[in-house]
Amino acid sequence: MVKRRARLMLVLLAVAQTSLGAADERISEDRYLAHLKVLAADGLQGRGNGTPGLELAAEYIAEQYRLAGLKPAGTDGSWFQPFEIVTGLEVGPGNRLTVRTGGSANTLELGRSYYPISVPSADRKDAGDAVALPLVFAGYGITAPEIGYDDYTGLDVRGKAVVVLTHEPQEQDDSSRFDGRALTRHARIVQKALVARQQGARVMLLVLDPSHAADEGSYEGWLRDPQAEDYGVPIFRVERSAVHEALDGAIDLDAVASAIDGDLRPRSRPLDGVRLSTIERFSRVRRTVRNVVGLLEGSHRRLSQEAVVIGAHYDHLGLGGRHSMAADAIGEVHNGADDNASGTAALLEIARAAASRRESFRRTLIFAAFAGEELGLLGSAHYVEHAPVPMERTIAMINLDMVGRPRGRIVLSGLETAPSLRDDVAAASRGRGIEVRAAGRGAAVASSDDANFRARRVPALAFFSGFHGDYHRPTDDWDKIDVQGAAEVARVALALAERISRRSTRPAFVPQSAPVSPGTSSGGGYGPYFGSVPDFTESDAGVRFSAIRPGSPAAQAGLRRGDVLVRFDGEAIITLHDFTFALRSRQPGDVIPVVVLRQGREVKADVKLGVRP
Numbered sequence: 001m002v003k004r005r006a007r008l009m010l011v012l013l014a015v016a017q018t019s020l021g022a023a024d025e026r027i028s029e030d031r032y033l034a035h036l037k038v039l040a041a042d043g044l045q046g047r048g049n050g051t052p053g054l055e056l057a058a059e060y061i062a063e064q065y066r067l068a069g070l071k072p073a074g075t076d077g078s079w080f081q082p083f084e085i086v087t088g089l090e091v092g093p094g095n096r097l098t099v100r101t102g103g104s105a106n107t108l109e110l111g112r113s114y115y116p117i118s119v120p121s122a123d124r125k126d127a128g129d130a131v132a133l134p135l136v137f138a139g140y141g142i143t144a145p146e147i148g149y150d151d152y153t154g155l156d157v158r159g160k161a162v163v164v165l166t167h168e169p170q171e172q173d174d175s176s177r178f179d180g181r182a183l184t185r186h187a188r189i190v191q192k193a194l195v196a197r198q199q200g201a202r203v204m205l206l207v208l209d210p211s212h213a214a215d216e217g218s219y220e221g222w223l224r225d226p227q228a229e230d231y232g233v234p235i236f237r238v239e240r241s242a243v244h245e246a247l248d249g250a251i252d253l254d255a256v257a258s259a260i261d262g263d264l265r266p267r268s269r270p271l272d273g274v275r276l277s278t279i280e281r282f283s284r285v286r287r288t289v290r291n292v293v294g295l296l297e298g299s300h301r302r303l304s305q306e307a308v309v310i311g312a313h314y315d316h317l318g319l320g321g322r323h324s325m326a327a328d329a330i331g332e333v334h335n336g337a338d339d340n341a342s343g344t345a346a347l348l349e350i351a352r353a354a355a356s357r358r359e360s361f362r363r364t365l366i367f368a369a370f371a372g373e374e375l376g377l378l379g380s381a382h383y384v385e386h387a388p389v390p391m392e393r394t395i396a397m398i399n400l401d402m403v404g405r406p407r408g409r410i411v412l413s414g415l416e417t418a419p420s421l422r423d424d425v426a427a428a429s430r431g432r433g434i435e436v437r438a439a440g441r442g443a444a445v446a447s448s449d450d451a452n453f454r455a456r457r458v459p460a461l462a463f464f465s466g467f468h469g470d471y472h473r474p475t476d477d478w479d480k481i482d483v484q485g486a487a488e489v490a491r492v493a494l495a496l497a498e499r500i501s502r503r504s505t506r507p508a509f510v511p512q513s514a515p516v517s518p519g520t521s522s523g524g525g526y527g528p529y530f531g532s533v534p535d536f537t538e539s540d541a542g543v544r545f546s547a548i549r550p551g552s553p554a555a556q557a558g559l560r561r562g563d564v565l566v567r568f569d570g571e572a573i574i575t576l577h578d579f580t581f582a583l584r585s586r587q588p589g590d591v592i593p594v595v596v597l598r599q600g601r602e603v604k605a606d607v608k609l610g611v612r613p
Contacts, residue, residue, distance in 0.1 A: 026353060027349045027350070027353055027487050027490045027491045027494060028349065028487070029483050029484055029487045031349055031352070032345050032346065032349050032483060032486060032487045032490065033345075033478075033481075033483050035064070035341075035344070035345035035348050035349070036337060036341050036342065036345045036404075036478050036481060036483070037478050038060055039057055039060070039314065039337075039341035039344055039345060040335040040336065040337035040341040040477065040478040041335070042333055042335065043056075044056055044057055044335075045318060045319065045333055046316050046317055046318040046319060046320075046333045046334040046335055046336060047314060047315050047316045047318065047336060047341075048087070048225070048315070048316065048317060048318020048319065048321075049085060049087045049287065049289050049315050049318070049371060049372055049374065049375055050085070050087030050088065050285065050287030050288075050289060051087075051318050053318070054289060054314075054315055054318075054371060055290075057314050057344075058080065058290050058292050058314070058369070058371070061079075061292040061314060061344065061348065061369045062079035062080070062292050062294075064348045064351070064352070065079060065292070065294035065348075065351060065367065066079075067352075068294075068348070068351045068352040068355045069296075069355040069356075070294030070295060070296055070351055070355060070367060071294065071295045071296070071297065072293075072294065072295075073293040073294055073295035073366060073388040074290075074291070074292070074293045074388075075386075079292055079293065079294060080290040080291065080292060080293070081290060081291040081292075081293055081379075081382060081383065081386060082288050082289070082290045083288065083289065083290075083291075083372075083378070083379075083382045084286050084287070084288050084289075085286070085287065085289055085372050085375060085378050086284045086285065086286055086375075087227075087285050087286070087287045087289075087375075088225065088226055088227045088284075088285045088321070089116075089119065089226040089227060089228055089282045089283070089284060089285060090226075090282065090283045090284075090285050091110070091223065091226050091281070091282060092281030092282065092283065093281065094279055094281055095110045095279055095280060095281050095282075096108075096110075096130065096277075096278065096279040097110070097114050097236060097238070097276070097277075097278050098130065098276070098277045098278075099135070099243075099246035099247065099274065099275075099276055100132065100274070100275045100276075100277070101246070101247065101248040101250055101273060101274050102248070102273055104248065106242075106245060106246035106248070108238065108239075108242055108246065110223070111219060111220055111222050111223035112219060112220060112239075113219060113238065113239040113242035114219065114236050114237060114238045114239065114242070115219055115222040115223075115226075115236070115237055116228045116234065116235065116236055116237075116280070116282065117189060117206060117228055117229065117231075117235040117236065117237050117322070118189075118193060118204075118228055118229050118230060118231035118232075118233060118234060118235035119228045119230065119234055119280060119282050120230060120234065120280075130277035130278055130279045131277060132275040132276070132277045133159070133160050133161040133202055133203060133275060133276050133277070134160045134161070134270065134271075134274070134275055135160070135161050135162075135163060135205075135270075135271045135274040135275060135276045136155065136156075136157050136160050136161070136162050136163070136201075136268070136269070136270050136271060137162070137163045137251055137253075137256070137267075137268055137269055137270075137271055138151050138152060138155060138157060138162040138163065138164050138196070138199075138201075138268050139151035139164070139165065139169075139256075139260060139266050139267060139268045140164065140165045140166075140167070140168050140169055140186075140192075140209070140260070141162065141164035141165070141192035141195060141196060141204070142168060142169075142186045142191075142192070142195070143195050143198075144178070144184075144186050147177040147178065148177075149169075149177070149178075149264060149266070150266065151164075151266045151268050152195070152199050152268065153266060153268075154268075155199075155268045155269075155270075156270075157196070157199045157200060157201045158199065158200030158201075159200060159202055160201060160202060161201065161202060161203040161204070161205065161276040162196055162199075162201045162203070162204050162205070163204075163205045163207060163243070163253075163271070164192055164196070164204055164205065164206055164207070165206075165207055165208075165209040165210075165253070165257055166187075166189075166206060166207065166208050166209050166212070167183065167187045167209050167211070167212070168183060168184065168186050168187045169257075169260045169261050169264055170261050170264060171183060171187070171211060172211055173261070176264075177264060189206065189231070189235065190229075190231055190577065190580075192204070192206070193231035193232065193233055193235055193577070194231070194232075194577070194580065194581045194584060196233055197231075197232050197233050197581055198581065198585060201233060202233070202234075203233065203234045203235075203236070203276060203278060204233055204234070204235045204236070205235075205236055205238050205243070205276070206235055206236065206237050206238065207238055207240055207243050207253060208240050209257055210240075210253065210254040210257045210258065211257070211261070214240055214241065215239055215240060219237070219239060219330075220330075220331070221319070221320065221329070221330030221331030221332070222321075222330055224319055224330070224331040225318060225319040225320060225321045225330065225331065226282075227321040227322045228282070228322065229322065229577075230575050230577060231577050232575065232577050232578055232581060234278065234280060236278070240253070247271070247274065250271045250272070250273070250274050251269075251271055289315070289371035289372055289378075289379070290371055291368060291369065291370050291371055291379045291382065291383055292314070292368070292369040293366065293367070293368050293369075293383070293388060294351060294366075294367045295364060295365070295366055295367075295388060295389075296351070296354055296355055296358060296361065296364065296365040296367070297358070297364050298361055298362050298363040298364040298365070298501065299358055299359045299360070299361060299362055300362035300363070303362045303363045303501075304362065304363060304364050305364075305389075305393060306363045306364065306389070306393045306394070306395050306506065307363060307364040307365070307366050307387075307388075307389035307393060307394050307395070308363055308364070308365055308366070308394075308395060308396050308397070308398070308497055308500050308501050309365075309366045309368055309387075309394055309396070309397040309398070309453070310347060310350055310351075310365060310366070310367050310368070310397075310398045310400070310493065310497055311347070311367075311368040311369070311370060311380065311383075311397060311398070311399050311400070311449050311450070312340055312343035312344045312346065312347040312368075312369060312370070312399065312400040312401060312449075313340050313343070313344075313369070313370040313371070313372075313373030313374070313379060313380075313401060313448070313449055314340065314341075314344040314369045314370070314371065315340075315370075315371045315372060315373055315374055315375075315379070316334055316335070316336030316339060316340070316341075316374060317334040317336065317374060317472060318333075318334065319331050319332060319333060319334065320332060320334050320474070323374055323472060324472055324473065325471060325472040325473050326472075326473045326474060329473065329474050332474040333474060334472065334473065334474050334476065335474070335476060335477055335478070336476055337404060337476050337477050337478040337480065337481055338402050338403075338404040338405055338465075338468070338470070338471075338476050338480070338481060339401070339402050339471065339472065339476060340373070340400075340401050340402060341404075341478070342400075342402060342403050342404025342405075342465075342481055342486050343399075343400035343401050343402065343403050343404075343463075344369055344400075345486070346400045346403055346486060346487075346489060346490035346493065347367060347369060347400055349487070349490050350367070350490055350493060350494045350497070351365075351367045353494055354494060354497070354498075360498055360501075360502075361497070361498060361501040361502075362501050362502050363395065363500075363501040363502075364389060365497060365501065366387075366388060366389060366394075368380075368383055370383065370449050373401075373448065373449055377447075377448070377449055377451060377452055379449065380449035380450075380451075380452040380453070381452050381535055381546060383452075384452050384453060384455075384456050384546075391456050391458060394453075394458050395458070395459070395500070395503075395506040395507065396418070396421070396458065396459045396460070396461070396500050396506075396507055397450055397453040397458055397459070397460040397461070398460075398461050398462075398463070398493055398496060398497055398500075399448055399449055399450035399460060399461070399462040399463065400462075400463050400489070400490075400493060401448040401449070401462060401463075401464060402464055402465055402466070402467075402471075403463050403464065403465050403486050403489045403490075404465060404480075404481040404482060404486045405465045405466065405468060405480070405481065405482050405485070405486075406434055406465040406482055406485035406486065406488070406489055407465075407482055407485060408433075408434060408435060408485065409434060409435040409436075409437055409465075410434055410435070410436055410437070410463050410464070410465055410485075410489050410492070411437050411438075411439050411463070411464045411465070411466065412425060412436050412437065412438055412439060412461055412462065412463055412464075413438075413439035413450075413461070413462045413464065414439075414450060414454065414459070414460050414461040414462055415438050415439075415461065416510070416512060417454055417459055417460070417509055417510050417511065417512060418459030418460075418461065418507045418508070418509060418510065419510060420507045420508055421459060421461065421500070421507050422438075424496060424499040424500060424503070425438075425461070425496060427495075427499060428492050428493075428495035428496035428498075428499055429492050429495075429496075432488055432491060432492055433484075433485075433488050434485060434488040434489060434492065436492060439464075448462055448464075450462040452546065454509075455533045455546055455547035456546075456547060457509045457511070458509065459507045459508075459509050461496070463489055463492075463493060465482075465485075465486075465489070511549075511550060528583065528586055528587060528588040528589075528590065528609035528610065528611070528612070529552065529553060529588065529609060529610040529611055529612040530552070530553055530554055530583055530607065530609060531548060531549040531551075531552020531553050531554040531555060531610070532545045532547070532548055532549070532552075532554045532559065532565075533545060533546050533547040533548070533549065534546065534576050534579070541566060541573075541574050542564040542565055542566040542573055542574070542596075542597065543564065543565045543573055543575070543576050543578075543579045544562065544563070544564045544565075545559065545560070545561055545562065545563050545564075545565070546561065547561050548560060548561055548563075552610070553607050553608055553609055553610045554607060556607075556608070557594075557605040557606060557607040557608075558605055559594075559596060559605060559607070560598065562598070563596035563597065563598050563603070564596055564597040564598075565579060565594060565595075565596050566595050566596065566597055566602075567593075567594060567595035568582045568583070568592060568594050569582065569586070569592045569593060569594070570593070583609075586609055587609070588609050588610055588611045589608065589609065590608070590609050591606050591607070591608045591609075592606065592607050592608075592609060593605075593606055594606075594607055
C-alpha cells in the first residue's frame with residue numbers, strides 16, 4: 001500500500017513538473033493549472049479528511065514548498081503540523097432499526113433504507129439489546145411561537161421515539177407565515193434535534209416530507225463513507241417508502257403533511273400500538289491530519305520577526321457524505337476544484353513567486369495549507385494555537401478559499417476589521433485585470449479559516465469568487481475553473497502580501513459590534529448573547545473557547561480564552577450542541593452559573609446573558 005501511494009505521488013509530481021519549469025517571480029497560468037489538475041485529480045479521491053488522498057495532497061504541497069525554496073515551519077522541523085480529528089464512523093455488526101405494529105415487525109437495513117444523521121459521541125460498537133420505545137408522530141418537529149405554530153403542543157414524547165418530517169410546512173407557498181418559500185432556521189436538522197431534546201425524546205426518525213421527490217435508492221452510498229454528527233439525540237434518516245410500509249397504515253404521512261400545509265395546523269399524535277427499537281453499534285473514527293506550513297524569512301533584520309500568513313485549506317469532502325449538497329451522490333468523488341484546489345494552487349504559485357524575490361518582503365511570510373476546514377475550520381484553529389511565528393507577532397492574514405470562478409471580479413471580506421489596509425488593497429489591485437469588491441456587511445461570503453485569525457484579533461482578509469451550482473457537488477471539476485481569472489487573483493494577493501510586509505506599522509485590528517463566529521456553530525444569531533467563540537476541535541468533554549469577545553457577558557464574568565465549559569446552569573456540557581441547546585432555552589437577562597476548566601481546575605462564574613448586538 002505504501003509503495004503504491006509513493007508511486008502515485010511520483011506520477012502526480014511528474015505530471016505537474018512538466019508544466020512548472022524553474023522558479024521565477026511571475027504567477028504562471030500554466031503552473032497554476034498544473035497544480036489544480038493534480039489537486040483535483042480523481043486519484044486523490046476528493047481529499048477527504050483522514051483519507052490517503054488528503055495525505056498525498058499534503059506531500060505534494062510540501063514538495064512544492066521545497067522546490068520554491070521555503071523553509072519547513074511545521075512540528076519538529078518538518079513541513080507538517082499534525083493533529084487528530086474525528087473523520088467519520090466505524091460501523092459495527094448487528095445495527096438494526098425495527099418498527100413493530102401489532103403482531104408484525106419490519107426491520108430496516110442500514111445503508112439501504114436508513115442511516116444515522118446523529119449518533120452519541122460515546123463509542124457503542126458493543127451496544128446491547130434494543131429497547132422498544134413508543135412511537136409518536138411529531139409533524140415537522142417545529143416549535144415556532146413567533147408565528148403561533150408548535151408541533152409539540154399537548155404532545156408527550158418524553159422517553160419516546162418521534163417521527164418528524166424534513167423541511168417545514170408550506171415551503172412552496174409564497175404567503176407562508178414561516179418566510180414564504182425561503183426556509184427558516186426551523187427547517188434545519190439541528191434545530192429539530194434541539195427541540196426534540198428539549199421535549200425529552202429519546203430517538204428521532206427523520207422522513208423526507210412529501211413536497212419533495214421520493215428518496216428511494218439514495219441511501220446506499222452512506223456505507224462507503226459513514227459519517228454522522230452528534231446532536232445529543234440519535235437521529236435516523238429513513239426512506240419514505242420504507243416508513244410507509246413499516247407503519248402499516250398507522251398513519252398516512254402524505255395525507256397528514258398535505259393537511260398541515262393546507263391550514264398550518266399541527267396534526268401530531270401518538271401512534272397507538274407502534275413501537276420502535278434500535279441497535280446502534282458505531283464508534284467514531286479518529287485520524288491524524290496535517291497542516292502543511294512553509295516559511296519565507298523576511299529580508300529586514302527587525303521586521304522579519306513579524307509575519308504575514310497566506311493561507312488556503314486543501315481538504316474537501318472525499319466521497320461526499322453529510323456535507324455534500326448532492327444527497328443522491330454519496331460515494332461519488334467530490335474533487336473540489338474550486339473548493340479549494342483553486343485557493344491551494346494560488347497559494348503554491350504565490351509561494352514560488354515570493355521566494356524568487358525574497359528581498360521585496362521585509363516581514364516573514366508563512367504559507368499555510370490547512371486541513372480540517374470542511375469539518376469546522378479545524379486546521380486553522382490548530383495553527384493559531386501552534387503558530388511558528390507567535391500570534392502576537394502575526395500582523396495580518398490573507399486567505400484564499402474558492403477563488404477559481406472570478407469571471408472578472410473577486411470579493412474581499414474582512415476589511416471592516418482592518419480599515420487601514422484599504423489603501424494597500426487598492427494599490428495591489430490597481431491596473432489588474434480583475435475588480436476587487438469589498439464584501440458588504442451580511443454579504444454571502446464563505447466562513448473560512450480567516451475567521452480563526454480574526455478571533456485572535458489579527459486582521460484577516462479573505463478572497464472569494466462566490467458560490468455556484470457545483471458547490472459541494474461531484475461536478476466541481478478543474479475544467480470549470482477560470483484559470484486566467486484565478487491567476488490574476490493570485491497576483492493581487494501576492495502584491496497585497498508584499499505591501500503589508502513592507503508597512504512601517506502593523507495594521508490595527510478594529511473589532512466589530514456583531515462579529516461572525518468562525519465555523520458552523522448551530523448557535524447562529526438566535527437566542528441570548530453569551531460572547532464566546534468555540535474551538536471546533538474534538539474534545540472528550542466540554543466546549544473549549546478559542547476566544548472571548550471583549551465586553552461580552554462571558555468577558556464580564558471573567559471567562560478566558562482556553563477555558564473549557566463543562567456545566568451550564570447545572571447541566572453537563574459535553575458537545576457544542578449541548579451548549580447551543582442550553583443557551584437557546586434561556587432568555588436575555590438570565591444569570592447563569594457556569595463551570596469551566598482552566599488549566600485542569602474548576603472555576604465557577606455567573607454569566608448574565610445579553611441581547612445579541
